Amino acid sequence: MEDLVTRLLDGNLNAVPRILTLLEKGDPQADDIMQRIAANTTGAHRIGITGPPGAGKSTLVEAMTAELRKQDLTVGVLVVDPSSPFTGGAILGDRVRMRDHFLDPGVFIRSMATRGASGGLSAIAPSAMRVLDAAGVDVIIVETAGVGQTELDIMHTVDSVVVVVVPEAGDAIQTMKAGLLEIADVFVVNKADRPGAKRMANDLETTVHLGSRDMDWWTIPVLQTEGIRNKGVTELVEAVGRHHETLRDAGRLEARRAEQRRSEFHAALRERLLDRLTRAEHSDALAEILHQVETGQLPPITAATHVLQNPNLLK
Amino acid sequence: MEDLVTRLLDGNLNAVPRILTLLEKGDPQADDIMQRIAANTTGAHRIGITGPPGAGKSTLVEAMTAELRKQDLTVGVLVVDPSSPFTGGAILGDRVRMRDHFLDPGVFIRSMATRGASGGLSAIAPSAMRVLDAAGVDVIIVETAGVGQTELDIMHTVDSVVVVVVPEAGDAIQTMKAGLLEIADVFVVNKADRPGAKRMANDLETTVHLGSRDMDWWTIPVLQTEGIRNKGVTELVEAVGRHHETLRDAGRLEARRAEQRRSEFHAALRERLLDRLTRAEHSDALAEILHQVETGQLPPITAATHVLQNPNLLK
Numbered sequence: 001m002e003d004l005v006t007r008l009l010d011g012n013l014n015a016v017p018r019i020l021t022l023l024e025k026g027d028p029q030a031d032d033i034m035q036r037i038a039a040n041t042t043g044a045h046r047i048g049i050t051g052p053p054g055a056g057k058s059t060l061v062e063a064m065t066a067e068l069r070k071q072d073l074t075v076g077v078l079v080v081d082p083s084s085p086f087t088g089g090a091i092l093g094d095r096v097r098m099r100d101h102f103l104d105p106g107v108f109i110r111s112m113a114t115r116g117a118s119g120g121l122s123a124i125a126p127s128a129m130r131v132l133d134a135a136g137v138d139v140i141i142v143e144t145a146g147v148g149q150t151e152l153d154i155m156h157t158v159d160s161v162v163v164v165v166v167p168e169a170g171d172a173i174q175t176m177k178a179g180l181l182e183i184a185d186v187f188v189v190n191k192a193d194r195p196g197a198k199r200m201a202n203d204l205e206t207t208v209h210l211g212s213r214d215m216d217w218w219t220i221p222v223l224q225t226e227g228i229r230n231k232g233v234t235e236l237v238e239a240v241g242r243h244h245e246t247l248r249d250a251g252r253l254e255a256r257r258a259e260q261r262r263s264e265f266h267a268a269l270r271e272r273l274l275d276r277l278t279r280a281e282h283s284d285a286l287a288e289i290l291h292q293v294e295t296g297q298l299p300p301i302t303a304a305t306h307v308l309q310n311p312n313l314l315k
Numbered sequence: 316m317e318d319l320v321t322r323l324l325d326g327n328l329n330a331v332p333r334i335l336t337l338l339e340k341g342d343p344q345a346d347d348i349m350q351r352i353a354a355n356t357t358g359a360h361r362i363g364i365t366g367p368p369g370a371g372k373s374t375l376v377e378a379m380t381a382e383l384r385k386q387d388l389t390v391g392v393l394v395v396d397p398s399s400p401f402t403g404g405a406i407l408g409d410r411v412r413m414r415d416h417f418l419d420p421g422v423f424i425r426s427m428a429t430r431g432a433s434g435g436l437s438a439i440a441p442s443a444m445r446v447l448d449a450a451g452v453d454v455i456i457v458e459t460a461g462v463g464q465t466e467l468d469i470m471h472t473v474d475s476v477v478v479v480v481v482p483e484a485g486d487a488i489q490t491m492k493a494g495l496l497e498i499a500d501v502f503v504v505n506k507a508d509r510p511g512a513k514r515m516a517n518d519l520e521t522t523v524h525l526g527s528r529d530m531d532w533w534t535i536p537v538l539q540t541e542g543i544r545n546k547g548v549t550e551l552v553e554a555v556g557r558h559h560e561t562l563r564d565a566g567r568l569e570a571r572r573a574e575q576r577r578s579e580f581h582a583a584l585r586e587r588l589l590d591r592l593t594r595a596e597h598s599d600a601l602a603e604i605l606h607q608v609e610t611g612q613l614p615p616i617t618a619a620t621h622v623l624q625n626p627n628l629l630k
Contacts, residue, residue, distance in 0.1 A: 276623070301583045
């Protein structure tokens with residue numbers, strides 16, 4: 001483990017996968033590693049990309065990665081898809097364009113997924129960002145595939161949030177309902193060759209400004225892109241970079257980092273509580289109570305109150 | 316409260332809204348009420364309707380309600396939308412056809428939503444079903460608006476799960492990724508006038524049978540409907556009714572009810588743990604730890620471990 005940390009802090013990306021696997025397994029060694037690298041995890045620019053399914057996020061991330069590489073920046077990409085049964089490298093097989101980067105030592109790609117788990121990723125993904133940061137990666141892009149709580153949690157741990165939508169009826173409304181309007185630093189209308197793109201961009205701009213989400217130090221831009229044709233990608237990378245600089249110049253990066261750490265702590269605590277609960281369910285301690293619940297002698301909600309009043313049942 | 320329970324058990328639906336409000340508020344009286352009515356909460360047929368956004372679930376539920384009323388059955392409808400900012404009656408204003416039922420004393424409609432909450436509804440919705448059941452409602456339809464964990468949890472507490480999709484690229488894949496294939500008792504391809512509907516129905520049938528989800532006592536039907544034109548709705552109501560009868564005849568209803576109660580208990584326990592965590596965050600006990608986390612002195616994940624080892628911090 002000592003060796004693993006040394007290699008990581010030396011900038012050896014080969015050390016990353018094993019550490020991420022320890023994190024994903026919930027191995028106690030991962031805690032130690034996180035503590036050892038704590039002082040070295042604030043250098044990278046963390047970008048989050050989110051939006052409804054089908055918005056073309058993957059293609060955009062791939063195009064952004066290529067653009068950042070042109071600027072000689074190293075890039076870490078985490079693809080977080082809580083609903084996918086695939087983890088590790090599997091899902092990336094679908095990402096044809098990303099294959100261009102597979103042999104590039106300046107790009108690290110990892111897919112993180114847990115089928116049916118109740119959001120363990122909202123604690124693991126931020127730690128994974130710290131690991132990449134400690135390895136000296138310049139830019140970390142976290143792409144989340146959905147619009148659930150896990151994805152929102154993760155977006156609270158990045159510096160710049162890019163929300164991607166497509167010009168389709170319902171997409172904007174779904175985005176707002178999912179609470180994405182409140183967290184976007186940059187809006188992207190992707191697949192901008194489709195009818196209604198300009199209109200949607202205008203509507204979004206009006207909504208953002210009406211909602212007074214603009215701050216005195218940052219005006220949320222609404223960009224139009226065609227990820228698949230590489231159109232507007234340079235502008236997107238530039239806008240996100242400008243957001244990061246502005247955060248720093250306005251003296252707000254430290255405040256945002258403090259918020260990030262708080263979000264990360266909350267997510268980790270919540271997930272470990274749930275983990276403890278899951279383990280307790282497999283123990284004998286709850287058996288009698290569960291039996292009474294299943295046979296209808298004890299209302300489920302009353303049983304829950306009882307267990308909380310006797311926390312030893314959860315040990 | 317005594318009076319409220321008496322009225323409820325007398326079949327007075329007017330008692331329902333106040334009890335649901337107590338439940339939503341997490342009022343301890345709600346626990347008492349649930350315990351008082353526990354013996355009277357197994358009569359109704361509980362139907363769950365789920366599927367991706369835009370599948371036309373609301374329209375189908377409205378058409379099913381009308382069909383069930385024709386058969387002189389009383390109907391309770393719970394619309395669960397965790398991402399919606401609206402609760403109570405508000406959202407129902409959008410549901411034009413549902414207005415027909417507003418003055419019908421044989422129909423009870425309630426919209427349940429919590430903006431940004433981490434799923435409190437997976438414990439409340441099943442309790443709400445029990446309340447409607449205790450009032451003597453014949454059929455309870457729970458419509459969930461999304462495909463997240465909360466919605467899956469709720470589907471584990473109904474007798475018959477209807478999964479609605481539309482013939483659109485990606486819809487079926489999204490459905491499978493969300494784990495809906497595993498829980499459907501009846502599949503519906505809605506908006507069946509659209510191109511590709513028949514093909515999608517065939518594909519779904521193949522997938523369901525290939526995945527050997529068919530049981531020896533039930534073959535999962537794949538129906539085609541046009542909710543908006545009322546086409547196929549009679550067949551849908553018939554199929555769901557047949558599922559319920561088959562469950563009962565096969566002696567499987569009791570087993571399913573036991574599973575439901577177990578799911579309900581797990582959801583309630585999980586949510587109360589999270590609730591306790593949220594309250595602790597607002598207390599002074601965690602202040603010093605949070606400060607260390609925010610300033611980067613303590614890695615968030617390490618802080619979480621520390622708190623779990625000292626559960627008094629959560630009191």
